[in-house]
Amino acid sequence: MFSKILIANRGEIACRVIKTAKRMGIATVAVYSDADRDALHVEMADEAVHIGPAAASESYLVAEKIIAACKETGAEAVHPGYGFLSERASFCEALEAEGIVFIGPKPKAVRAMGDKIESKKFAKDANVSTVPGHIGVIENADEAERISDEIGYPVMIKASAGGGGKGMRIAHSRDEVRDGFDRARSEAKNSFGDDRVFIEKFIVEPRHIEIQVLADSHGHCIHLGERECSIQRRNQKVVEEAPSPFLDEATRAAMGAQAVALAQAVDYQSAGTVEFIVDRDRNFYFLEMNTRLQVEHPVTELVTGIDLVEQMIRVAAGERLAIAQDDVMLNGWAIESRLYAEDPYRNFLPSIGRLTRYRPPAEISHSDAVIRNDTGVFEGAEISMFYDPMLAKLCTWAPTRPAAVEAMGLALDGFVVDGIAHNIPFLSALMRHPRWREGRLSTGFIAEEYPDGFVPEEPSKDALAVLAAVALSAELLRKDRLDRFADRVAPHNGALRRDWVVRLGDVYLDVAVIDGMASMPLELDVSIGGADPVTITTHFRPGDAIWNGTIDGRRVTAQTRPVLNGIRVDWQGYSVTARVLTPRLAELDRLMPVKQAPDTSKLLLCPMPGLVVSIAVAEGQDVKAGETLAVVEAMKMENVLRAERDLVVSKINAAPGESLAVDAVIMEFD
Incomplete structure (x- = not known):
C-alpha cells in the first residue's frame, strides 16, 4: 500500500x-x-x-x-x-x-473511453446500444449544419473531452447550430484544452441513468447498481439519487451487464461510470464512459456501503477486489443535492464573494437516517470566478425514497449560507415538487417546470400559516428576552398580548394567542387567520439562525435572519420578510407607500461577476430581439446576453477582456 x-x-x-x-x-x-x-x-x-x-x-x-x-x-x-x-x-x-x-484506469482505457468520440466507436464495435449520431470530429460550423440536417432535430453538440456540462449545446433548428457549435468549441477549449466536438441525436424526454463499475487489475469487474441523474440544468447535474425510481430489475440487470462488458473490453481498472440515456419505454443507449470518480459517487456509497475512493486506491496498489457481484446489495435510498454559488432568482447566474456564514446541518449516521455533506469551503472562505461554482454536495439516506426526500428537505432548510447567492431555495422547493416526489423525471425537468427560471410560487394557505407561526414565535421570544435583560415586566411592550397581525410580504394575517407563555422553551396555542388553534413548540433562542420545532405536531426547520423591524424567514423555497405588528400598527402599515424599482430597461447590466469574452455589436447599431449583444464568462461557463427587444445601441461601456462586477453597465440603448 x-x-x-x-x-x-x-x-x-x-x-x-x-x-x-x-x-x-x-x-x-x-x-x-x-x-x-x-x-x-x-x-x-x-x-x-x-x-x-x-x-x-x-x-x-x-x-x-x-x-x-x-x-x-x-x-x-x-x-x-x-x-x-x-x-x-x-x-x-x-x-x-x-x-x-x-x-485510476490505465492510459489505454482512458484514451479509449475518456474521448467521447472514440468511446462511441468502441461501444458500437462492442455491440453496445448507442445514440444515433455522427461519430467523428466536426471541423466547422458549415459541416455541423449539414450533419445536423441529416440526423434530424433536435441535436446535441457536445465536447469530445471532459464533462460536467461544459461544451454542450442543444440545437432545435438549423439557425441554432452555428452559434451552438461556436459556443461549445470555445467552452471546451477553455475548460479542457480540447475544442473537438461531435453531434448526436437529442432524445426527447430522456432520463440520464448511469451504472457504477469497479474493476481490478486481475480481471475482476463488477457493477454497483445505478444512479439517476435526470435533474439537470444546462446539461449540468443538480440532483442525483440511487437507485433510480424508474428502472425495473430486468432493465437494471441488462444495463449493468452492458456496463461490465464494456469495461472488460478495454481492460478497465479502477472505479468508472458508464452513462446511458433511457427513453420512456426503458430503451437505453450508451452515452459515454467517465473514466474517473463521478461527482455523484456518494449516493452509490450510501446504498452499497462501499467506499469508492478506498477501492480506487487499493486497485491502484495492485490489490484484488474483495467484493463479488453477489455481495453488492442496494440498501435504502440516497439523494444528493449539489449546492452551487449561483442565483436561482436570476436564472442561476454564478455568484462570487465571501462566505460570511456557512453552517451546514450536522452530519449524522444512524440505522434509519444519514446526513452527509461533502464540501471544500468554510465560513469566511472566498468564492472566486476561476473555478466550478459548487460549494458542497449534501446527501441524505433513508430506508425509503419518500423518507430520503423528506430528510433532504429538512437538511436543506437547515443549511445556512450568507454572503453570496446560492441555489438552496431552489433545491428546497424542488424537494416538495409533486413531479419530483412522484419520480416522473427527465433531463428536461427544470426547463419544463421552470421555463422562466426559478420563481417561487405564492405560499399556500397552509404555508403562510407555517411562516406566520415561525415569525410570531421568534418575535415574541425576542420581546421577552429584551424585557428580561432590561429587568422590566413583559406586558409593557405587549409581548403577552393576545392579538397580533403578522405581515408576510403583502399578506396580513390576524393571529390570536390562545394559551401559553413567551418564554424558552416556547409552547403556544394560537389561531392563525381565524383557523383552528395549533400548538407551536420550539427551543429557538433569539439570534439563532435556525428555527427548529413543531407546528401542530409537524416538524419544521426554517431559517431566520433579522431585518429592519422584522425578520426574514426561509422555508421550503419560500423567502418572506415578516413583521409582527399590533392591530393598530398593522392598520397604519397598510397606508405606507411602496418604493418603486428603478427603470433599467435601457441598460445591459452584467448579470454576474465575470470576464467579457466578446462584444457583438457597435455603437449606433440597430439590434433585433434575440440577437447576441455580448458574451460573459464566469466559472468556466460562457453566458450569451441577448437583446430582449428591438433597440439601438447608444453607448458601449465595456471591452473584451475586462472583468466586471455584477450589475456593471455593459452598454446603453436608445
Missing part, C-alpha cells in the same frame, strides 16, 4: 479523497493555486505545494507542475479527482514514465 499520495485537484473532491486516505493511514499532499492558498483542502492535507496562478490553465491543468510536486514531496501516487487532468491519457503516461502511480 502507498505511504503518501498527492491529490491533483481542489475543493470538495480533494477534501473527500483526503478523508479516506487519512482513514487508511496514508499521508496526503495537496496542490493549490494563488486563489486557493487558504482553501480547506490545503488545511486538511499533511503537506501542500503551490503550483501557480489562479487560472486552471496555469496551475491545475499543468501536468508538469503536478509531477514536480510529487517529486518534491515523495508522493508515490496521484488521485486526480474529477475534472482537470482526471481523464487525460497523456497525464497518466507522464506519471508512468516517472514511476508514479495514477489512481
Whole structure:
C-alpha cells in the first residue's frame, strides 16, 4: 500500500479523497493555486505545494507542475479527482514514465473511453446500444449544419473531452447550430484544452441513468447498481439519487451487464461510470464512459456501503477486489443535492464573494437516517470566478425514497449560507415538487417546470400559516428576552398580548394567542387567520439562525435572519420578510407607500461577476430581439446576453477582456 499520495485537484473532491486516505493511514499532499492558498483542502492535507496562478490553465491543468510536486514531496501516487487532468491519457503516461502511480484506469482505457468520440466507436464495435449520431470530429460550423440536417432535430453538440456540462449545446433548428457549435468549441477549449466536438441525436424526454463499475487489475469487474441523474440544468447535474425510481430489475440487470462488458473490453481498472440515456419505454443507449470518480459517487456509497475512493486506491496498489457481484446489495435510498454559488432568482447566474456564514446541518449516521455533506469551503472562505461554482454536495439516506426526500428537505432548510447567492431555495422547493416526489423525471425537468427560471410560487394557505407561526414565535421570544435583560415586566411592550397581525410580504394575517407563555422553551396555542388553534413548540433562542420545532405536531426547520423591524424567514423555497405588528400598527402599515424599482430597461447590466469574452455589436447599431449583444464568462461557463427587444445601441461601456462586477453597465440603448 502507498505511504503518501498527492491529490491533483481542489475543493470538495480533494477534501473527500483526503478523508479516506487519512482513514487508511496514508499521508496526503495537496496542490493549490494563488486563489486557493487558504482553501480547506490545503488545511486538511499533511503537506501542500503551490503550483501557480489562479487560472486552471496555469496551475491545475499543468501536468508538469503536478509531477514536480510529487517529486518534491515523495508522493508515490496521484488521485486526480474529477475534472482537470482526471481523464487525460497523456497525464497518466507522464506519471508512468516517472514511476508514479495514477489512481485510476490505465492510459489505454482512458484514451479509449475518456474521448467521447472514440468511446462511441468502441461501444458500437462492442455491440453496445448507442445514440444515433455522427461519430467523428466536426471541423466547422458549415459541416455541423449539414450533419445536423441529416440526423434530424433536435441535436446535441457536445465536447469530445471532459464533462460536467461544459461544451454542450442543444440545437432545435438549423439557425441554432452555428452559434451552438461556436459556443461549445470555445467552452471546451477553455475548460479542457480540447475544442473537438461531435453531434448526436437529442432524445426527447430522456432520463440520464448511469451504472457504477469497479474493476481490478486481475480481471475482476463488477457493477454497483445505478444512479439517476435526470435533474439537470444546462446539461449540468443538480440532483442525483440511487437507485433510480424508474428502472425495473430486468432493465437494471441488462444495463449493468452492458456496463461490465464494456469495461472488460478495454481492460478497465479502477472505479468508472458508464452513462446511458433511457427513453420512456426503458430503451437505453450508451452515452459515454467517465473514466474517473463521478461527482455523484456518494449516493452509490450510501446504498452499497462501499467506499469508492478506498477501492480506487487499493486497485491502484495492485490489490484484488474483495467484493463479488453477489455481495453488492442496494440498501435504502440516497439523494444528493449539489449546492452551487449561483442565483436561482436570476436564472442561476454564478455568484462570487465571501462566505460570511456557512453552517451546514450536522452530519449524522444512524440505522434509519444519514446526513452527509461533502464540501471544500468554510465560513469566511472566498468564492472566486476561476473555478466550478459548487460549494458542497449534501446527501441524505433513508430506508425509503419518500423518507430520503423528506430528510433532504429538512437538511436543506437547515443549511445556512450568507454572503453570496446560492441555489438552496431552489433545491428546497424542488424537494416538495409533486413531479419530483412522484419520480416522473427527465433531463428536461427544470426547463419544463421552470421555463422562466426559478420563481417561487405564492405560499399556500397552509404555508403562510407555517411562516406566520415561525415569525410570531421568534418575535415574541425576542420581546421577552429584551424585557428580561432590561429587568422590566413583559406586558409593557405587549409581548403577552393576545392579538397580533403578522405581515408576510403583502399578506396580513390576524393571529390570536390562545394559551401559553413567551418564554424558552416556547409552547403556544394560537389561531392563525381565524383557523383552528395549533400548538407551536420550539427551543429557538433569539439570534439563532435556525428555527427548529413543531407546528401542530409537524416538524419544521426554517431559517431566520433579522431585518429592519422584522425578520426574514426561509422555508421550503419560500423567502418572506415578516413583521409582527399590533392591530393598530398593522392598520397604519397598510397606508405606507411602496418604493418603486428603478427603470433599467435601457441598460445591459452584467448579470454576474465575470470576464467579457466578446462584444457583438457597435455603437449606433440597430439590434433585433434575440440577437447576441455580448458574451460573459464566469466559472468556466460562457453566458450569451441577448437583446430582449428591438433597440439601438447608444453607448458601449465595456471591452473584451475586462472583468466586471455584477450589475456593471455593459452598454446603453436608445
